[in-house]
Amino acid sequence: MSTLKNILTAITPVQVQGDTSMQVSGICIDSRKVGASSVFVAVAGTAVDGHAFIDKAIAQGAAAIVCEHMPQAIAGVTYVQVQDSAEAAGLLAAAFFEHPSQEMKVVGITGTNGKTTTATLLYKLFEALGYKCGLISTVQNHIHDKVVVATHTTPDAISVQALLRQMADAGCTHVFIEVSSHAVHQRRIAGIAFAGGVFTNITHDHLDYHKTFDEYIKVKKRFFDDLSSTAFALTNMDDKRGAVMLQNTAASRNTYSLKAPSTIKGKVLENNLTGLVMNVDGHEAHFRMIGTFNAYNLLAVYGSAVLLGEDKLNVLATLSGLHGAPGRFETILSPEDKILGIVDYAHTPDALVNVLATIEQLRTNGQQLITVIGCGGDRDRTKRPIMGQVACEHSDKAILTSDNPRSEDAETILNDMESALSMSQKRKSLRITDRREAIKVACTLAQAGDIILVAGKGHETYQEIKGVKHHFDDREVLTETFKTLNK
Numbered sequence: 001m002s003t004l005k006n007i008l009t010a011i012t013p014v015q016v017q018g019d020t021s022m023q024v025s026g027i028c029i030d031s032r033k034v035g036a037s038s039v040f041v042a043v044a045g046t047a048v049d050g051h052a053f054i055d056k057a058i059a060q061g062a063a064a065i066v067c068e069h070m071p072q073a074i075a076g077v078t079y080v081q082v083q084d085s086a087e088a089a090g091l092l093a094a095a096f097f098e099h100p101s102q103e104m105k106v107v108g109i110t111g112t113n114g115k116t117t118t119a120t121l122l123y124k125l126f127e128a129l130g131y132k133c134g135l136i137s138t139v140q141n142h143i144h145d146k147v148v149v150a151t152h153t154t155p156d157a158i159s160v161q162a163l164l165r166q167m168a169d170a171g172c173t174h175v176f177i178e179v180s181s182h183a184v185h186q187r188r189i190a191g192i193a194f195a196g197g198v199f200t201n202i203t204h205d206h207l208d209y210h211k212t213f214d215e216y217i218k219v220k221k222r223f224f225d226d227l228s229s230t231a232f233a234l235t236n237m238d239d240k241r242g243a244v245m246l247q248n249t250a251a252s253r254n255t256y257s258l259k260a261p262s263t264i265k266g267k268v269l270e271n272n273l274t275g276l277v278m279n280v281d282g283h284e285a286h287f288r289m290i291g292t293f294n295a296y297n298l299l300a301v302y303g304s305a306v307l308l309g310e311d312k313l314n315v316l317a318t319l320s321g322l323h324g325a326p327g328r329f330e331t332i333l334s335p336e337d338k339i340l341g342i343v344d345y346a347h348t349p350d351a352l353v354n355v356l357a358t359i360e361q362l363r364t365n366g367q368q369l370i371t372v373i374g375c376g377g378d379r380d381r382t383k384r385p386i387m388g389q390v391a392c393e394h395s396d397k398a399i400l401t402s403d404n405p406r407s408e409d410a411e412t413i414l415n416d417m418e419s420a421l422s423m424s425q426k427r428k429s430l431r432i433t434d435r436r437e438a439i440k441v442a443c444t445l446a447q448a449g450d451i452i453l454v455a456g457k458g459h460e461t462y463q464e465i466k467g468v469k470h471h472f473d474d475r476e477v478l479t480e481t482f483k484t485l486n487k
């Protein structure tokens, strides 16, 4: 427990009205979770404005309210007016939890694709090197060896500080955290002292939220703009926007690439279904990760580890034996190895192009590729026609199906996916709304030697339809179907 006065030292309020000497029991951005003596921070969201719930928070026992606009009548609690309550929520939570990030080395990974893979590999690498580590990722969070369910890629400002406190108390020395663009924009990361920031890439996604690609770039860049001079920034120079990320950062500037000039240079020497052979920073190494896109993730991991002070050769030797994150290029062979199933989390046009290009490089003459793909509802609509085209263009057969329709009508999403298909692309496509059925049809069509890619959901173990999450796991469905069809 701390006093309100104590935690207020973390921010510069516009004004404070009322007593600040009381003990506070927690910081809350959701009135529904407010308990006695907690501080409610009213944040304007995308759906509603938290300021509308101030009375409810007071009725539930809030000791203080942090807000951007002072209400007309002030009742029995302390009010703290701030410029930006989302930012204040993070800073106050960091102070409430006694700045856990300052006790560890916290590295944030941002970019459209590759965050989970890079963060997970870093976590596995540093655990293998003998450190106790934390991982905050889309798939799951880890407090050393304890798994904590993940609800977001980057948790909200309060949850993330609570998680970091648990990590510091458990003796973690390093934390690897995915930093989504939503998290930067909503200031979920305010109050985290980063030891490093990594940029993977930026391509089409989330334009429903950020509206324009320029805005999306600016938000990602802000993460680097906010790094301190003691931190490192590491960027991918082969990405068009890689250099921009470093433009205004106070952190040390470091770069990696396969093509452009950079401080950490890599070269792919071999790329096949067993993994990659690369030259990394002058040393040859074999990795279990598949595809050129993973060569970038490996360089980001290697670079971060070296910038954190680890020995280069030790890093490469340890990294060599590691597998990536679940649901990323996860292979499932049918009984007797007749058909190769690949489950991948590609849910952006760029990720889909990359994974299909990787399969194209690896397949041999005569192997047919059948792709099963859907697009999520309540997310960027403009990526749907592109993903439909990409799937048809790079596959022998594309089965367009549902992903997580969420609140949307699955048929509307499929109409969007089909809307830009050319005649020849249409001829290659099938539309099967039910995802289980779509996977079954793919398995029925596949002949011995063929490849089935099931993309978009990766590690997910549910399908969200109209607010209900039904159990669904692409890997399970593929495995079961292979068995029942005896393929």
Ligand SMILES: CC(=O)N[C@H]1[C@@H](OP(=O)(O)OP(=O)(O)OC[C@H]2O[C@@H](n3ccc(=O)[nH]c3=O)[C@H](O)[C@@H]2O)O[C@H](CO)[C@@H](O)[C@@H]1O[C@H](C)C(=O)N[C@@H](C)C(=O)N[C@H](CCC(=O)O)C(=O)O
Residues within 6 Å of the ligand: 029, 030, 031, 032, 043, 044, 045, 046, 047, 048, 049, 050, 051, 053, 151, 152, 153, 154, 155, 156, 157, 180, 181, 182, 183, 186
């Ligand atoms: C679009 C989006 O990012 N929404 C996030 C946002 O919610 P919001 O702005 O819609 O909140 P709101 O409902 O308008 O409410 C505003 C405020 O009023 C409060 N409130 C609301 C109701 C009430 O009764 N009382 C109350 O106090 C809310 O707690 C909130 O503080 O803030 C919430 C609290 O942090 C998040 O849970 C929520 O994530 C939603 C569920 C979500 O699906 N987000 C996705 C898009 C997301 O964040 N994805 C990224 C990864 C993307 C990627 O990399 O591919 C992620 O980091 O997970």
Ligand SMILES: Nc1ncnc2c1ncn2[C@@H]1O[C@H](COP(=O)(O)OP(=O)(O)OP(=O)(O)O)[C@@H](O)[C@H]1O
Residues within 6 Å of the ligand: 111, 112, 113, 114, 115, 116, 117, 118, 138, 153, 178, 200, 201, 293, 294, 296, 297, 327, 328, 329, 344, 345, 346, 347, 350, 351, 352, 354, 355, 458
């Ligand atoms: N460096 C990369 N460049 C391009 N595509 C990649 C890269 N790494 C992975 N991918 C593709 O993107 C998919 C998602 O990868 P990953 O989960 O690591 O990304 P992410 O950034 O964490 O995604 P999310 O935004 O959902 O959190 C993978 O399944 C793969 O198809």
Ligand SMILES: N[C@H](CCC[C@H](N)C(=O)O)C(=O)O
Residues within 6 Å of the ligand: 153, 347, 375, 376, 377, 379, 403, 404, 456, 457, 460
């Ligand atoms: N972090 C991404 C995940 C997308 C996964 C895909 N299966 C979907 O539901 O669109 C998002 O929230 O946009």
Ligand SMILES: [Mg+2]
Residues within 6 Å of the ligand: 115, 116, 117, 137, 138, 139, 153, 178
């Ligand atoms: Mg992720």
